Amino acid sequence: MSSYRIPGYSGKILEVDLGREIVRARPLDPALAEDYLGGRGLATRLFVDAVDPACDPLGEGNVMVLATSPLVGMNAPTSCRGHVVFKSPLTGVIGSSNCGGTWANVFKAAGYDAIVIRGKARTPVMIDITPDRVELLPADSLWGLDVHETTDRLLEDGAGKRARVLCIGPAGEHLVRFAALMNDKNRAYGRSGPGAVWGSKNLKAIRVFGQEKTRVVDPERYQSGLDQARFLLRAVPTTKRLLNDMGTAGLVRLINVIDMLPHRNFQDNLHRQDRLDGASGEALRSRLLVRSGACMRCPLGCQRHTRVGDRTGEGPEYETLVLLGMNCDVYDLEAVTLANYQCNELGIDTMSCGGTLACAMELFERRYITEQDTEGLDLSFGNASVLEELVRRIAFRTGIGDQLAEGAARLAARYHHPEVAMTVKGLEIPAYDPRASYTQALGYMTSPTGACHLRGGYAVSLAFFGGAREIPRFSLLQSPIAIRNLQNIGILQDSLGVCRFTGYAYSAEPWSRMVSGATGLDFSTHRLEQTADRIAALERVFNLEAGVTRDDDTLPARFSDESIVVGGKERCVPKDVIERLRSDYYELQGWDSEGRPDRALLHKRKIERLRS
Amino acid sequence: MTGSKWKASEEVVRRFQHVGRALLLHDIEDSHSGNIAMRWTGEDGEEKILITATGSQKGDLYPSDICLLSTSETDFGYYKASSETDIHARILALDGVGASVHAHTKDLVFVTFDDAPKPNQPAPFIPVDPLGYHVLEGQVPVDWVAVPSGSREMTETIPRRLADHRVTVIQGHGAFAKARTIEEALYRLCIANHAGYVVRLLLKIGADVEGLRAKIREAPAAHFAYPPPDYTVNDDAICEFPEEDELIREFRRAGARIFESRISPFHTGTLSVRGISSMLYAPKASMPREIGGPLRQVPLKPDGADDRELAMHKAMYAAGNFQTVAHCYVPEAETLAHFTHPGETEASDRVIAIDAEGSFLYPVIPVVPPGVELETLTGLLHDYKVVIVRGGGVWGVGHQSLSEVLHHPSSVREICQYRMAAFERGLDLRKLEPAKARRW
Structure with missing residues (x-):
């Protein structure tokens, strides 16, 4: 058990310089723990301190930080998650990705709160972490293996099945800009391309083994939050039943009910009900589900362990099913599931992959690219038969796959039709049409990582499932605050190492008592709010230094120019609405009209840094 | 007498219907009791009295149930009109009075009974809750009359009382209120009944009501927070943010729930939603659907x-990331704010839920004194979402929606009801409370 002065933390940061082959541990500054909690907050701070914002994301100057939180290792619901922060090769802004599974938990049990990875190894390497030692080991023999093969190989020896593996697949090795890091084989740090960053550093895997326990310093306070959290998770239908019964794919029909389900690269939201029914969460359960599963300490159990013919794997999740499926006009559940398996095995973010394929299909439909460009592949909307092949070509950057591996924005720009890329800051838009909610639209616009419902605020969770917290979808007045508050609760969840889905049931209050009980520090909800404000400001500072401007905080023109029908009314997000939402959001955050926090605000947030 | 004399304007008829319905929903009338009256100037410029018909169902008035009387002559309407028409006519003759309403206000009647030999002069009713104290100006006269319905004695007593007071009570019968409008009279009657209800509940939980009244007489400022804003009239249809149709719907919905569920008396309490540089504000939060209340947009x-x-709403928004704020006068909460556990000497500084849902949603509800510092109050709201101010209502905050912030005072009411019911049954509340909640 750690003797660090703040209970709940291991008290050590692991520093790895791959180029200089240096591995060392340094103490965690208690002030950072108090001001940034852990996970996303701590990783962001360590990252910003270590990196030049102008660095090439695929160069050796990029830094990746992975952090856990004080609740990881305890029995708080879903408290198993880790968070990575890096400069994204897909977007050029901050990359920030969160993942469940078991790896982060075991990493903390090995005695560390975070790992900072710098430099570039000359040849492929892996990092092997146990409580007694940390070693850089050659990984030439692993290079080229897929995620499952790599994981199996690394668990054959060493600590055996008690160890956990975080690794990249061929997509990362080939610097696919939306390559993922995978743990437990199928759980992904997916968004923004962390796998490509590892690939650029010749880092194939981190194997970790640890058994250190994390203690609770004030059990009564901790337990009070825990009791409340457990009660609420059992009381809310989404967390009590929906996610376990149908996985996130259960959202397909529900999101369609609120006219938010994208179709054909967001060209419309019109789905034939019989086709949709055949590719819904209900269909998945009846045709493909082998069993449900759960991340460590998660009572929700949204994982789908599925089978298609003789192949088994995990997924698809809602985002995967819609972005590789309906948004490509594909309603072939089996084809999407197999493409999902392939993404997992090759280490690819299914969301950006789906968004990029939909973009390619629209380019193809409009004859901006032809079969000459695709080596004869028919990229028509609805052609399910090409999905698996395209995923493979992306991972190995073969043929058209080399262009697709650059993501939708670069692909569309290459063919001189950037308007076809449904991205914000270069990140492909999730499977919720922003025209059906101003709040969600603003979330995509202002997410620090580009269009992300998790970093940008999961407005849908309240627009449809909010219960007492349900928010209006088209309120100009309420949207900025609603999305800022959602972004902040997301920051806290990411910084506490817990799942976004707990937000269906409760906000910060139970976490406040749990983290206070875990650490002995008084993390009131007000203090947690201030912590979230600080982390948000720091992410903004990095992005500004990396070159983001006001013009980047916007939506693709399609969402302003082309309406869809929502609740019987024609809806879009007109440019004047974008303008007002953005300006109001800036004002709310205390930023100037260009989206820049001034020094006084940064001082208030305890951030003493802003390059002009 | 011409037929046209019978025809009040549709708008006036609607107002009568809505106020009558509100009286019924607030449970201060039975199906046929009470009456509603107002001065009205007809198209001919002649001033008249409109009054509900005798025996009419106030909760479901037909246009023909509203009688039109000349202020200076007797006509057909007189014989259909309320048996207490003479009383109302004399009330309406008082300076500045445009409306008078009578209701049975059962809770106020319960706590103004006495068993002294008759005739006697009953003691005035002294409210111990902030709304009653401020709006009813410290006391409500109570009179015993030998014939407590439509009698000459009443016709003389009630207008005389109302010359100096806003509401008066006839023992064992009900209350009469004077006001500028029938909506304001409804407001005063609801607050009078609410004040009676609080006293009734205090008696149920064994509180020393007379001791409390004595302390209030000595130092009222120490017992109550600031008074509610002055009641405004003829502004209930105002909406200053017509483009926010979803929010308007939410305000109306929340307001109706506050009224119908008796979370706060008619046109009391406040609700707001924060914007960037302005906030949307309902200064009469407890709004029946039909009557509504003004919806303002203020910087x-x-x-x-x-x-x-x-100013409190603005200060709360300045102190945190709140999206919504609600302030309601929950009678059960005001009551429990004075609760002292058996064997203890001080009123409790918290309400601890003993029911399943309450104990998980609101493990502890702080109770603070009326003079609580704003910083302390907002700090508690950050951690507990809802706070009871003794003598100052219930404050709640939300991070997302009006519905969310409505839930807080609504839950508080239920939590308090469970506690009071347990106490009435003689159960040991300390044993029912989660032990840990006492230390948070």
């Missing part, structure tokens, strides 16, 4: 002209 920046209530 977030403090203004010296702001009343105390509005």
Whole structure:
């Protein structure tokens, strides 16, 4: 058990310089723990301190930080998650990705709160972490293996099945800009391309083994939050039943009910009900589900362990099913599931992959690219038969796959039709049409990582499932605050190492008592709010230094120019609405009209840094 | 007498219907009791009295149930009109009075009974809750009359009382209120009944009501927070943010729930939603659907002209990331704010839920004194979402929606009801409370 002065933390940061082959541990500054909690907050701070914002994301100057939180290792619901922060090769802004599974938990049990990875190894390497030692080991023999093969190989020896593996697949090795890091084989740090960053550093895997326990310093306070959290998770239908019964794919029909389900690269939201029914969460359960599963300490159990013919794997999740499926006009559940398996095995973010394929299909439909460009592949909307092949070509950057591996924005720009890329800051838009909610639209616009419902605020969770917290979808007045508050609760969840889905049931209050009980520090909800404000400001500072401007905080023109029908009314997000939402959001955050926090605000947030 | 004399305007008929319905929903009338009266100037410029018909169902008035009387002559309407028409006519003759309403106000009647030999002069009713104390100006006269319905004695007594007071009570019968409008009279009657209800509940939980009244007489400022804003008339249809149709719907919905569920008396309490530089504000939060209440858009920046209530909303938004704020006068909460556990000497500084849902949603509800510092109050709201101010209502905050912030005072009411019911049954509340909640 750690003797660090703040209970709940291991008290050590692991520093790895791959180029200089240096591995060392340094103490965690208690002030950072108090001001940034852990996970996303701590990783962001360590990252910003270590990196030049102008660095090439695929160069050796990029830094990746992975952090856990004080609740990881305890029995708080879903408290198993880790968070990575890096400069994204897909977007050029901050990359920030969160993942469940078991790896982060075991990493903390090995005695560390975070790992900072710098430099570039000359040849492929892996990092092997146990409580007694940390070693850089050659990984030439692993290079080229897929995620499952790599994981199996690394668990054959060493600590055996008690160890956990975080690794990249061929997509990362080939610097696919939306390559993922995978743990437990199928759980992904997916968004923004962390796998490509590892690939650029010749880092194939981190194997970790640890058994250190994390203690609770004030059990009564901790337990009070825990009791409340457990009660609420059992009381809310989404967390009590929906996610376990149908996985996130259960959202397909529900999101369609609120006219938010994208179709054909967001060209419309019109789905034939019989086709949709055949590719819904209900269909998945009846045709493909082998069993449900759960991340460590998660009572929700949204994982789908599925089978298609003789192949088994995990997924698809809602985002995967819609972005590789309906948004490509594909309603072939089996084809999407197999493409999902392939993404997992090759280490690819299914969301950006789906968004990029939909973009390619629209380019193809409009004859901006032809079969000459695709080596004869028919990229028509609805052609399910090409999905698996395209995923493979992306991972190995073969043929058209080399262009697709650059993501939708670069692909569309290459063919001189950037308007076809449904991205914000270069990140492909999730499977919720922003025209059906101003709040969600603003979330995509202002997410620090580009269009992300998790970093940008999961407005849908309240627009449809909010219960007492349900928010209006088209309120100009309420949207900025609603999305800022959602972004902040997301920051806290990411910084506490817990799942976004707990937000269906409760906000910060139970976490406040749990983290206070875990650490002995008084993390009131007000203090947690201030912590979230600080982390948000720091992410903004990095992005500004990396070159983001006001013009980047916007939506693709399609969402302003082309309406869809929502609740019987024609809806879009007109440019004047974008303008007002953005300006109001800036004002709310205390930023100037260009989206820049001034020094006084940064001082208030305890951030003493802003390059002009 | 011509037929046209019978025809009040549709708008006036609607107002009568809505006020009558509200009286019924607030449970201060039975199906046929009470009456509603107002001065009205017809198209011919002649001033008249409109009054509900005798025996009419106030909760479901037909247009023909509203009688039109000349203030100076007897006509057919007189014989159909309320048996208490003479009383109302004399009330309406008082300076500045445009409306008078009578209701049975059962809770107020319960606590103004006495068993002294008759005839006697009963003691006035002294409210111990902030709304009653402020709005009813410290007391409500109570009179015993030998014939407590439509009698000459009443016709003389009630207008005389109302010359100096806003509401008066006839023992064992009910209350009469004077006002500028029938809506304001409804407001006063609801507050009078609410004040009676609080006393009734205090008696149930064994509180020393007379001791409390004595302390209030000595130092009223120490017992109550600031008074509610002055009641405004003829502004209930105002909406200053017509483009926010979803929010308007949410305000109306929340307001109706506050009224119908008796979370706060008619046109009391406040609700707001924060914007960037302005906030949307309902200064009469407890709004029946039909009557509504003004929906204002006001700058977030403090203004010296702001009343105390509005200033509180602004200050709370300045202190945190709240999206919504609600302030309601929950009678059960005001009551429990005075609760002292058997064997203890001080009123409890918290309400601890003993029911399943309450104990998980609101493990502890702080109770603070009326003079609580704003910083302390907002700090508690950050951690507990809802706070009871003894003598100052229930404050709640939300991070997302009006519905969310409505839930807080609504839950508080239920939590308090469970506790009071357990106490009435003689159960040991300390044993029912989660032990840990006492230490948070």
